[in-house]
Amino acid sequence: MELKTIEDAGYAGKRVFLRVDFNVPIEKGEVKDDTRIRAALPTIEYLLKQGASLVISSHLGRPKGKAVPEMSLKPVAEKLSSLLGGKEVGFASDCMGDEVKKSAQSLKAGEMLLLENLRFHGEEEEGDEGFARRLASLADCYVNDAFGTCHRKHASIYGITKLFDSTAAGYLIQKEVFALSKLLENPEKPFLMILGGAKVADKIGMVKNLLGKIDTLITGGVMAYTFVQAKNWEIGASKVEHDAVPLAKEIIKEVNKRHLEFHTPLDHIIADRISADSHHFATERGTVPKNWIGVDIGPQAVEEYIDCIKRAKTIFWNGPMGIYEIEEFAKGTEALAKAIGEAGVFSVIGGGDSIAAVNKAGVADRISHICTGGGASLEFLEKGTLPGIEVLKR
Ligand code: ADP
Ligand code: MG
Numbered sequence: 001m002e003l004k005t006i007e008d009a010g011y012a013g014k015r016v017f018l019r020v021d022f023n024v025p026i027e028k029g030e031v032k033d034d035t036r037i038r039a040a041l042p043t044i045e046y047l048l049k050q051g052a053s054l055v056i057s058s059h060l061g062r063p064k065g066k067a068v069p070e071m072s073l074k075p076v077a078e079k080l081s082s083l084l085g086g087k088e089v090g091f092a093s094d095c096m097g098d099e100v101k102k103s104a105q106s107l108k109a110g111e112m113l114l115l116e117n118l119r120f121h122g123e124e125e126e127g128d129e130g131f132a133r134r135l136a137s138l139a140d141c142y143v144n145d146a147f148g149t150c151h152r153k154h155a156s157i158y159g160i161t162k163l164f165d166s167t168a169a170g171y172l173i174q175k176e177v178f179a180l181s182k183l184l185e186n187p188e189k190p191f192l193m194i195l196g197g198a199k200v201a202d203k204i205g206m207v208k209n210l211l212g213k214i215d216t217l218i219t220g221g222v223m224a225y226t227f228v229q230a231k232n233w234e235i236g237a238s239k240v241e242h243d244a245v246p247l248a249k250e251i252i253k254e255v256n257k258r259h260l261e262f263h264t265p266l267d268h269i270i271a272d273r274i275s276a277d278s279h280h281f282a283t284e285r286g287t288v289p290k291n292w293i294g295v296d297i298g299p300q301a302v303e304e305y306i307d308c309i310k311r312a313k314t315i316f317w318n319g320p321m322g323i324y325e326i327e328e329f330a331k332g333t334e335a336l337a338k339a340i341g342e343a344g345v346f347s348v349i350g351g352g353d354s355i356a357a358v359n360k361a362g363v364a365d366r367i368s369h370i371c372t373g374g375g376a377s378l379e380f381l382e383k384g385t386l387p388g389i390e391v392l393k394r
Pocket of ligand 1: 196197198199200220221222239294295296318319320321322323324325350351352353354355
């Protein structure tokens with residue numbers, strides 16, 4: 001996929017409307033996790049260095065079209081300033097209006113202004129054209145680096161791009177699209193997908209699309225129990241998404257039709273309840289006895305899955321293998337994370353919990369790409385593109 005990138009355009013003396021994803025957790029007026037702000041720094045620093053001035057915009061939370069003081073981006077302006085070494089970051093108390101326009105127009109090269117939360121106006125999420133027009137009137141050109149919102153046809157992501165001659169993707173979008181496209185277009189084989197976690201129904205669309213690209217599928221977590229149930233095997237009191245069982249059956253059919261290598265766990269760690277001090281041990285086979293709960297993949301499964309990882313040339317992992325939040329039930333997830341880190345092949349990890357697990361295992365820096373996009377990444381893997389990405393194509 002060929003995107004228009006910030007390296008293709010000139011920005012000297014230009015005022016850029018920069019859409020980012022600063023949807024960070026805020027507590028008592030303080031940014032609790034600045035990962036997303038740091039993720040936008042390469043683009044911000046590049047544009048400033050090119051001699052641009054920046055009108056930066058983002059959403060935060062779900063204020064539903066009203067100004068909600070707790071969802072103000074003001075604390076983000078302060079955080080951004082400190083991350084830029086104390087450089088001044090102006091803050092506009094709205095994202096449009098005469099006052100804001102004046103502030104935007106008075107920006108000099110190298111200066112920036114952060115607009116208030118776009119979603120304080122309902123028109124943002126409605127994709128309203130007039131709203132997009134008013135945002136666009138604040139700048140000369142447009143750059144998007146909010147990958148995590150690109151699956152939405154919101155005004156600042158989609159409609160606004162028609163109102164500028166110059167539009168481009170920032171570094172974060174470029175990185176994300178590059179890694180995800182590599183999975184979809186000519187991945188090096190064998191391609192292994194590791195599927196775990198709990199939100200089965202949310203992920204089925206992505207799984208269906210990837211079935212045409214992968215060679216091997218291994219499963220853990222609630223995902224695995226949904227497949228084990230679909231095979232009509234006993235799963236005891238394990239958590240399962242009953243509504244997704246027909247979909248799992250469909251996927252098994254497809255897997256067989258395509259002659260893919262497919263595994264549910266050979267054994268499980270089972271517990272009498274979900275707690276660190278529960279009675280728990282490994283089963284001898286791939287079923288779970290009555291009244292017991294499957295909480296992690298067992299040691300035989302770990303061994304088999306590590307063998308799959310060692311054979312793979314491309315790996316995509318979404319969803320932990322067990323209830324990794326509890327140390328006793330985190331062993332399967334940790335073992336796979338370490339094995340992927342050691343594999344030294346192209347690896348992509350998506351999903352908030354999967355990323356947390358990889359960080360916990362201390363191998364994040366050995367993973368080729370860690371998705372920042374959440375729902376947007378999954379939808380890209382399902383459809384091969386996103387509305388907000390389509391409009392940035394060359
Ligand atoms: P991600 O955020 O990586 O996409 P999910 O949100 O789909 O992953 O799933 C993560 C959650 O799944 C974790 O909270 C984990 O405890 C839970 N989980 C994994 N295995 C099991 C299991 N066997 N039973 C219950 N919950 C599980
Ligand atoms: Mg999750």
